[in-house]
Amino acid sequence: EPEVTQTPSHQVTQMGQEVILRCVPISNHLYFYWYRQILGQKVEFLVSFYNNEISEKSEIFDDQFSVERPDGSNFTLKIRSTKLEDSAMYFCASSGGQVENEQYFGPGTRLTVT
């Protein structure tokens, strides 16, 4: 069964450093997403991406964040200058071209900012 994959599974970085979280969505999916889950809290939407551009973003997704699909298979989330409060589990998801399609989630990347 096709699945969304994410690398790395755990990333530790120092405050102020840039990090790139990588995702490989399901190959025939058209919509891509990033979500964040701070420890003990609910899953929060960050951004959706379609046709090589951001279709929607939340208030959390400020100028420190960016996404891109550099090569037609990977989907990346970049945090330019990490803060302690960026420590969270980051989930990538993808969905097909039909509006009723559910989103398939990857296993997540745990980001720890020290």
Next chain:
Amino acid sequence: AQSVTQLGSHVSVSEGALVLLRCNYSSSVPPYLFWYVQYPNQGLQLLLKYTTGATLVKGINGFEAEFKKSETSFHLTKPSAHMSDAAEYFCAVSFASGGYQKVTFGTGTKLQVIP
């Protein structure tokens, strides 16, 4: 705006007992409703979803949920709990936004199964 309320952040049941996890939603448009399960240190796995049609939805691992529009509820049930059901469960509501679903998650309910 849409929102999801999950009653009870922690629920404990005995092995073999009924599992009932409550979810109420608000949505200004007809919603799609989902239950996801998250095992420790893992991602989110879809248990079941309601889009249209039959209001009683069956999912994986023996779980089911019923969409009750009049009560704006989508409670998750399983007749007999198994130890392997111990996990965190998230209810989610979404509506169509362009060609995709804009998903809002509840705060989650941790299910403990007591042997």
